Amino acid sequence: QVQLQESGPGLVKPSETLSLTCSVSGASVSSGSHYWSWIRQPPGKGLEWIGYIYYSGSTNSNPSLKSRVTISVDTSKNQFSLKLSSVTAADTAVYYCATYIPQGGSFDYWGQGTLVTVSS
Amino acid sequence: QTVVTQEPSLTVSPGGTVTLTCASSTGAVTSGYYPNWFQQKPGQAPRPLIYSTSNIHSWTPARFSGSLLGGKAALTLSGVQPEDEAEYYCLLYYGGAWVFGGGTKLTVL
Numbered sequence: 001q002v003q004l005q006e007s008g009p010g011l012v013k014p015s016e017t018l019s020l021t022c023s024v025s026g027a028s029v030s031s032g033s034h035y036w037s038w039i040r041q042p043p044g045k046g047l048e049w050i051g052y053i054y055y056s057g058s059t060n061s062n063p064s065l066k067s068r069v070t071i072s073v074d075t076s077k078n079q080f081s082l083k084l085s086s087v088t089a090a091d092t093a094v095y096y097c098a099t100y101i102p103q104g105g106s107f108d109y110w111g112q113g114t115l116v117t118v119s120s
Numbered sequence: 121q122t123v124v125t126q127e128p129s130l131t132v133s134p135g136g137t138v139t140l141t142c143a144s145s146t147g148a149v150t151s152g153y154y155p156n157w158f159q160q161k162p163g164q165a166p167r168p169l170i171y172s173t174s175n176i177h178s179w180t181p182a183r184f185s186g187s188l189l190g191g192k193a194a195l196t197l198s199g200v201q202p203e204d205e206a207e208y209y210c211l212l213y214y215g216g217a218w219v220f221g222g223g224t225k226l227t228v229l
Contacts, residue, residue, distance in 0.1 A: 039166075047158075047166065047209055049218040060216055096165055105154030105213055106171035113165050 002026040002034075004097045004111035012091075012118050018084040022097030022111060023077075030055040030075040035100040037107065038071065038082045040093040043115075048093075052100050053080055087118045122146060124212050126221040131229055132200045140224045141192040142210030148191035149212065155193035156211040157186055159204075160223075166209060170195060202228050 008020035022036065029036060037052035051061030053071040061069045070083040084091060094113040101108060123145040132138040142155060149155060155173050158166035168177050170186035173193065183199045193210055205228040210221040 046223045047211075047220040049211070049220060063217060104172045104175065105156065106175070106177075107156060107158075107168055107211070108177065110165045110168070 002099055002109040004099070004109060006095060006097050006111045006114040008095075008114060008116070010115060010117060012087055012116060013120050014088055014118055015086055018082070018087050018091060018116055018118070020082045020095055020097075020114065020116070021079050022081070023079050025078070027099070028075075029073050029078050029080055033101070034108075035102060036071075036073060036080040037098045037100045039096045039098055039107075039110075041096070041113070042090075042093045050082065050084075050095075089118050092116065092118045122214055122219050124210060124219050124221040126208075126210055126224045128222070129225045129227065131227045132197070134200060134202055134228055136200050137196065137198045138200060138226065139189070140195045140197075140208055140210075140226070141189065142194070142212065142221050143192045144212055146214070149188060149193045151188065153193070153212040153214070155186065155188075157184075157193075157195045158209045158211065160207045160209065169208075197226075200228055204228055 003025045005023045012018045035052040038050040041047050053059045059071050068085045073080040094115050096113045098110040099108050125143045151173050157170040160166045169180050174186040185196050187194045208224045
């Protein structure tokens with residue numbers, strides 16, 4: 001059973017960079033069996049796909065966020081990370097990490113999510 | 121800007137059947153959009169139900185099924201239970217990018 005846990009600051013100032021980490025257990029980020037993805041949900045609103053990364057470092061991200069998003073993987077710690085630069089209040093959301101299997105297009109396992117508030 | 125549209129809200133009686141749909145602003149939804157469906161209850165992470173149009177996860181109750189219907193992706197709940205009251209989101213693939221629908225709030229009444 002794959003388990004994911006998001007961690008990072010709950011409060012970020014406007015114009016700064018949001019940084020989150022997803023710790024993975026029950027699977028290896030370097031196994032090649034999954035891609036590792038980020039999804040967010042503003043309070044009271046719908047879900048938005050942010051992007052994903054393969055252990056090789058290959059990434060893909062939402063065109064609307066692409067210029068501000070960096071997703072990386074740390075195989076030594078079995079973690080992957082999200083950085084979102086130049087944040088504004090519109091980036092306030094619950095951020096989820098999840099697994100993605102491209103063969104079949106399935107987002108199988110999700111973390112519990114972590115709320116990040118952008119405010120001065 | 122690609123838009124994925126779902127019914128904002130639906131109401132169903134316990135034991136009844138309801139179909140939620142997912143439409144694309146680009147045209148008919150096909151299997152190549154790999155439709156996914158998720159259930160989300162307040163304060164919880166989304167729970168995957170269906171992937172690639174009609175494939176269920178090992179934890180998905182048998183009363184949930186996915187299909188293509190009239191150019192849209194569809195999620196059908198048969199024999200609805202009170203615990204099925206939730207928000208339901210669809211997700212479509214657009215050649216490298218994924219787009220969520222706005223969600224359907226399902227009320228069981």
